[in-house]
Amino acid sequence: MLYLHDVWVNWFEGEENGYNVCYFHEWRKEDGIELLDQVPLLYITENLYNYIENDMHDLPKPMLDAIYKRAFVRKGQERTGLEYACVVTDGNEIIAFDTIGYQIPIRKSRLIPRQEQLVFDMIENAKQQNFDFDDRNYQKEYHMLSMSPDLVFGLTRRERQLKQLLMMGLDQLRTTNNIGELRYWLTEWDPKQYPFIRYMDEEKVWEALYDGVKDGWSKAHEDLCAKLIKGQPFLEKMWEMEHNYQHKTQRQKSKNQ
Numbered sequence: 001m002l003y004l005h006d007v008w009v010n011w012f013e014g015e016e017n018g019y020n021v022c023y024f025h026e027w028r029k030e031d032g033i034e035l036l037d038q039v040p041l042l043y044i045t046e047n048l049y050n051y052i053e054n055d056m057h058d059l060p061k062p063m064l065d066a067i068y069k070r071a072f073v074r075k076g077q078e079r080t081g082l083e084y085a086c087v088v089t090d091g092n093e094i095i096a097f098d099t100i101g102y103q104i105p106i107r108k109s110r111l112i113p114r115q116e117q118l119v120f121d122m123i124e125n126a127k128q129q130n131f132d133f134d135d136r137n138y139q140k141e142y143h144m145l146s147m148s149p150d151l152v153f154g155l156t157r158r159e160r161q162l163k164q165l166l167m168m169g170l171d172q173l174r175t176t177n178n179i180g181e182l183r184y185w186l187t188e189w190d191p192k193q194y195p196f197i198r199y200m201d202e203e204k205v206w207e208a209l210y211d212g213v214k215d216g217w218s219k220a221h222e223d224l225c226a227k228l229i230k231g232q233p234f235l236e237k238m239w240e241m242e243h244n245y246q247h248k249t250q251r252q253k254s255k256n257q
Contacts (some may be wrong), residue, residue: 001039001041001066001070002040002041002042002122002123002126003038003039003040003041003070004036004038004039004040004041004115004118004119004122005037005038005053006035006036006037006088006113007035007036007039007087007096007111008033008034008035008036008112008115009033009034009035009036009096009109010022010027010031010032010033010034010109010110011034011098011108011109012106012107012108012109012199013031013045013106013107014056014106014107016055016056016146017146017149018052018053018054018055018095018108018166019092019149019152019160019166020160021053021108021109021110022110022157023110024110024111024112024113025174026156026157028245030245032135033195034073034075034233035073035074035075035226036069036071036072036073036074036085036198037072037073037074038069038070038072039070039071039085039086039087039096040066040067040070040085040086040087041086041087041088041089041122042063042066042067042086042087042088042089042125042129042188043088043089043090043091043123043126043127043128043129043134044063044088044089044090044128044129044130044131045090045128045129045130046091047133047135047138048060048088048090048093048130048131048133049088049089049090049093049095050140051135051138052088052097052105053093053095053108054140055058055140056104056105056106057104057138058103058104059084059103059105059133060131060133060176061100061103061132062131062132063086063131063133064084064099064103065125067084067085067086068083068084068133069081069082069083071084071085071086071098073085082098083099083101084098084101084102084103085097085098085099086097087111088121088127089120089125090128091120091128094110094111094116094119095109095110096108096109096110096111097109105197141254143173144167144170144171144174144210145164145167145168147163147164147167147214151163151214151215155216155217156244158242158245159217161238161242162217162221162222162225162239162242163217163221163225163228165225165235165238165239166213166221166224166225166228166229167229167242168229168235169211169225169229169232169235170209170213170228171226172232173185174210177202177206179201179202179205182202182206182209183197183198183200183205183206185209185224185228186208186212187203188199188211188224188226188227189209189212189213189224190208190212193208219243224237
């Protein structure tokens with residue numbers, strides 16, 4: 001078995017979509033970086049890789065058996081074993097995962113560029129493994145709270161986070177399905193439609209609102225998001241964290257200039 005040593009990881013917990021597991025250039029000083037003293041490296045098929053990177057389902061048992069207690073994390077002088085942790089690659093992309101004792105990839109991380117290059121060098125003469133993964137019945141499903149990659153393509157980490165917040169706010173709006181509220185928020189988003197909105201039913205208003213906001217990210221998206229989540233403490237806290245980070249980064253840039 002192949003092993004990597006002294007691997008820096010930045011765990012993103014509970015992220016089923018690979019686009020939310022940030023690449024190194026989007027890591028932040030506030031992120032909790034860990035050092036894996038040793039971790040197995042597996043060269044796997046593209047289908048199995050996509051299953052791990054973009055979902056949170058049970059991993060194949062032969063794979064779990066192969067990596068059982070073979071990874072170690074180092075904190076200071078202390079070296080602790082991890083039940084199921086591994087770095088996997090399909091030859092194009094690379095991701096690390098830790099199941100924290102379960103059978104699904106709860107935590108995921110990218111690697112730093114130098115270690116990514118090392119992975120590609122190490123698998124050069126290796127053969128891809130499937131680990132009895134049967135993908136015939138597997139179909140990745142996207143929905144409002146788990147957006148299709150094309151809806152977040154090209155967005156920064158901050159923009160992806162805020163778009164996720166917007167979708168959470170919209171999801172609550174859709175669940176309530178109050179025609180008055182729906183008409184209000186569509187008017188906020190697209191005032192030019194006001195003369196027609198009062199003649200639309202819930203379905204038409206919802207379609208116009210969702211179709212209007214689902215693509216890209218802009219100042220208008222950000223303004224709508226800020227208004228929509230007002231009065232919801234959990235979402236407001238997430239919003240504040242992103243804005244505080246942005247202001248801190250801007251202040252730092254100003255100091256350095």
